Amino acid sequence: MEREKHLSDKVKSVQASGIRYFFNMASEVSDTVSLSLGQPDFVTPKHIIDAAVKALNEGQTFYTHNMGLLELRQEISRFLSDRYGIDYDPKTEIIVTIGVSQAIDTAIRTLVSDGDEVIIPQPSFVAYRPCTVMAGGVPKFVPTYEEDNFALRPDILENYITDKTKVLILPYPNNPTGAIMTKEELAAIADVVKKHDLMVISDEIYSELTYGVKHTSFASLPGMWERTITVNGFSKTYAMTGWRLGYIAAPEFFAKELVKVHQYTVTCAPSMGQFAAIEALRNGDGDIKKMVTEYDCRRRFLLGEIRDMGLSCFEPLGAFYIFPSIKSTGLSSEEFATRLLYEGKVATVPGTAFGENGEGFLRLSYASSMDDLTKATKRIKEFLKRI
Numbered sequence: 001m002e003r004e005k006h007l008s009d010k011v012k013s014v015q016a017s018g019i020r021y022f023f024n025m026a027s028e029v030s031d032t033v034s035l036s037l038g039q040p041d042f043v044t045p046k047h048i049i050d051a052a053v054k055a056l057n058e059g060q061t062f063y064t065h066n067m068g069l070l071e072l073r074q075e076i077s078r079f080l081s082d083r084y085g086i087d088y089d090p091k092t093e094i095i096v097t098i099g100v101s102q103a104i105d106t107a108i109r110t111l112v113s114d115g116d117e118v119i120i121p122q123p124s125f126v127a128y129r130p131c132t133v134m135a136g137g138v139p140k141f142v143p144t145y146e147e148d149n150f151a152l153r154p155d156i157l158e159n160y161i162t163d164k165t166k167v168l169i170l171p172y173p174n175n176p177t178g179a180i181m182t183k184e185e186l187a188a189i190a191d192v193v194k195k196h197d198l199m200v201i202s203d204e205i206y207s208e209l210t211y212g213v214k215h216t217s218f219a220s221l222p223g224m225w226e227r228t229i230t231v232n233g234f235s236k237t238y239a240m241t242g243w244r245l246g247y248i249a250a251p252e253f254f255a256k257e258l259v260k261v262h263q264y265t266v267t268c269a270p271s272m273g274q275f276a277a278i279e280a281l282r283n284g285d286g287d288i289k290k291m292v293t294e295y296d297c298r299r300r301f302l303l304g305e306i307r308d309m310g311l312s313c314f315e316p317l318g319a320f321y322i323f324p325s326i327k328s329t330g331l332s333s334e335e336f337a338t339r340l341l342y343e344g345k346v347a348t349v350p351g352t353a354f355g356e357n358g359e360g361f362l363r364l365s366y367a368s369s370m371d372d373l374t375k376a377t378k379r380i381k382e383f384l385k386r387i
């Protein structure tokens with residue numbers, strides 16, 4: 001049987017994630033310390049787990065409204081308004097999704113027609129490219145640079161806009177660089193967006209994980225609310241990766257169309273997780289504070305250690321990643337990450353897993369215990385001395 005011909009061309013053209021590749025490779029090497037994972041090392045706070053267990057014990061095992069429980073949408077609406085000054089009608093403008101992963105896919109599929117160009121700053125999260133390709137769109141990668149603290153530059157962005165450009169994805173705070181964009185920097189991007197009549201998908205999954213700066217939601221900038229689809233979720237903020245819960249906030253005109261894609265793909269997000277999310281939004285502020293304080297402590301430690309090793313590294317102010325340059329070693333990102341894994345017993349992710357211009361960098365996650373960070377930095381130091 002000729003199997004190839006039975007596969008979709010779009011799916012065939014998509015590569016498996018480089019993060020998973022390294023993760024799987026690392027699982028075959030014994031005694032490694034892993035700084036490769038993009039998920040909190042904290043267990044979901046107990047009161048949030050209890051809310052889900054309670055809901056299950058009370059028989060809350062049914063489909064919810066396609067857009068999610070209204071009570072949850074009301075809490076999300078309040079959260080977005082209180083925290084970021086963006087207002088959405090919980091009845092018509094918020095959709096609860098299966099993680100931000102599904103929110104991204106749904107947003108792209110709702111906006112993109114065959115041949116439309118989607119601008120993706122790089123390095124960035126691995127899903128934007130395949131989701132664009134599978135929706136029939138054409139990804140266009142705009143490089144960001146260490147000299148600019150990995151912020152997207154409006155003049156560089158303009159060079160990539162054509163008459164086919166439809167959507168700009170804004171991935172800040174950023175995975176893998178840990179970069180944030182200030183209100184002023186975003187305002188300059190907003191001018192370009194307006195000038196070229198673009199739509200924006202703003203992935204703000206790390207919005208609560210910032211250090212010494214307050215996150216600015218792109219939709220809060222003048223004129224941007226009506227052309228922005230904001231995606232956010234619970235995985236990182238509340239240490240709820242396994243619950244698979246996220247949401248989309250968008251003007252009603254777009255939400256009506258987004259919900260069609262959402263409904264015919266998944267019907268609704270899992271009900272028990274939605275009850276947990278209500279509890280997280282109502283009583284989880286203290287948990288966020290505690291986790292952010294701990295991440296910040298690890299961030300400072302790791303940054304200090306890395307600079308001490310003689311590697312150049314810009315200071316990340318968001319998410320829980322650090323993105324040192326390994327150019328001075330003369331090795332490529334993949335060579336460095338592979339040798340560090342086998343010879344140094346530390347698992348990381350090469351910058352190239354997040355796009356070609358991640359070459360020369362390495363992603364380390366500090367969503368790992370201080371013990372692991374201490375062990376890992378010691379090993380990296382020894383490895384650097386040997387190579």
Ligand SMILES: Cc1ncc(COP(=O)(O)O)c(C=O)c1O
Pocket residue numbers: 038098099100101102125171174175203205233234235241244245246
């Ligand atoms: C930037 C970014 N967006 C979205 C996601 C997906 O998150 P979720 O667990 O909510 O699907 C991730 C996960 O690592 C991420 O880093």
